[in-house]
Amino acid sequence: MITIHGMTMSGNCWKPAQMLRLLGIPYHWIETDPNLGDTRTPEYLAMNPQGEVPVLVLDDGVVLTQSNAMLCHFAEGTTWLPKPGLARTRVMQWLFWEQYSHEPYIAVARNLITYRGQKQAQAERLRLCAERGNKALGVMQQRLAVAKFLVEGGPSVADLALFAYTHVADEGEFDLSLYPAVAAWVERMAAIPGITRLPRPDRVTSA
Amino acid sequence: MITIHGMTMSGNCWKPAQMLRLLGIPYHWIETDPNLGDTRTPEYLAMNPQGEVPVLVLDDGVVLTQSNAMLCHFAEGTTWLPKPGLARTRVMQWLFWEQYSHEPYIAVARNLITYRGQKQAQAERLRLCAERGNKALGVMQQRLAVAKFLVEGGPSVADLALFAYTHVADEGEFDLSLYPAVAAWVERMAAIPGITRLPRPDRVTSA
Numbered sequence: 001m002i003t004i005h006g007m008t009m010s011g012n013c014w015k016p017a018q019m020l021r022l023l024g025i026p027y028h029w030i031e032t033d034p035n036l037g038d039t040r041t042p043e044y045l046a047m048n049p050q051g052e053v054p055v056l057v058l059d060d061g062v063v064l065t066q067s068n069a070m071l072c073h074f075a076e077g078t079t080w081l082p083k084p085g086l087a088r089t090r091v092m093q094w095l096f097w098e099q100y101s102h103e104p105y106i107a108v109a110r111n112l113i114t115y116r117g118q119k120q121a122q123a124e125r126l127r128l129c130a131e132r133g134n135k136a137l138g139v140m141q142q143r144l145a146v147a148k149f150l151v152e153g154g155p156s157v158a159d160l161a162l163f164a165y166t167h168v169a170d171e172g173e174f175d176l177s178l179y180p181a182v183a184a185w186v187e188r189m190a191a192i193p194g195i196t197r198l199p200r201p202d203r204v205t206s207a
Numbered sequence: 208m209i210t211i212h213g214m215t216m217s218g219n220c221w222k223p224a225q226m227l228r229l230l231g232i233p234y235h236w237i238e239t240d241p242n243l244g245d246t247r248t249p250e251y252l253a254m255n256p257q258g259e260v261p262v263l264v265l266d267d268g269v270v271l272t273q274s275n276a277m278l279c280h281f282a283e284g285t286t287w288l289p290k291p292g293l294a295r296t297r298v299m300q301w302l303f304w305e306q307y308s309h310e311p312y313i314a315v316a317r318n319l320i321t322y323r324g325q326k327q328a329q330a331e332r333l334r335l336c337a338e339r340g341n342k343a344l345g346v347m348q349q350r351l352a353v354a355k356f357l358v359e360g361g362p363s364v365a366d367l368a369l370f371a372y373t374h375v376a377d378e379g380e381f382d383l384s385l386y387p388a389v390a391a392w393v394e395r396m397a398a399i400p401g402i403t404r405l406p407r408p409d410r411v412t413s414a
């Protein structure tokens with residue numbers, strides 16, 4: 001059976017698990033917390049020298065890294081990834097954009113504010129996160145104001161990748177009510193049978 | 208004819224141009240400098256709301272963004288992108304890793320030190336770039352110590368994407384002699400017929 005080494009609260013780890021659930025592929029989950037050093041052991045670093053979650057181990061022991069590469073791997077041949085051509089290229093654009101212009105600000109703000117309690121201690125970094133994260137949400141708003149999903153033809157791995165941290169962006173103090181088309185898309189995605197949201201944490205105290 | 212809006216000194220802009228040259232596809236280049244405001248015009252932002260280079264316009268006027276998505280778009284069906292399966296997934300892993308764990312440190316250090324002359328002014332940021340960039344080069348070294356190219360089967364778009372900023376990493380004060388397998392791979396890549404290196408700038412004065 002496929003094994004995912006992941007942290008339940010991580011949007012990046014949510015991605016491959018959600019993809020497998022949508023495709024009806026069973027998997028075994030091993031809770032792995034980078035904050036507790038779980039990703040710094042020699043065994044873990046042998047799987048992923050970058051020391052990041054998620055790591056996914058296929059039935060035959062082959063190890064995959066990079067959540068968006070995992071999405072593409074399992075989505076190939078399904079409706080979640082268009083056939084080669086312009087629609088697929090659009091999906092790829094959103095996937096790279098997510099990792100470069102969305103996750104580093106929205107996921108990081110969520111982590112610092114809600115999971116590490118560093119709202120004051122990391123105030124300068126959070127100002128940058130707020131600026132860039134809101135810019136990213138504006139880009140999504142512009143697209144989703146004229147389309148039901150990020151790429152035409154129906155929901156794709158691009159929507160899954162962006163849903164991961166967008167639907168919990170409030171935990172990074174982003175206000176989705178300022179981006180009504182994004183907020184509507186979140187509800188549209190959450191209504192797809194089989195889609196599950198990330199759990200909500202108890203807030204930690206700000207430091 | 209295909210048009211690329213790009214900056215000659217940018218590794219991200221080098222990627223689609225290099226891919227097209229390797230495939231023998233002609234293109235028109237429009238020099239576009241974000242530092243001069245070229246990417247903030249309404250016309251440019253209509254093509255790419257993120258305001259980044261490169262932007263690529265296909266014959267039919269369709270606009271592509273995200274350099275690594277462009278690589279995949281043109282490489283489909285060629286030896287530069289393996290057929291769907293594990294080798295392709297490995298290529299995707301490197302492409303996402305490049306944008307998340309390599310480019311934000313190695314390209315940024317190069318830009319701040321060599322193009323903006325901000326070695327002193329951005330000392331703290333450059334310390335982070337040095338740490339993370341060297342970590343990235345270590346990951347490449349580990350792979351390239353046991354393989355000729357990043358993904359087995361020959362050079363792929365993963366190698367092109369990583370070559371872009373690795374072969375000029377010295378401009379960000381990274382020392383490739385510490386990563387001999389990476390240095391050897393750079394030479395192996397540069398020896399492929401049709402591969403051209405980025406031009407070398409005149410150094411600007413440090414501020």
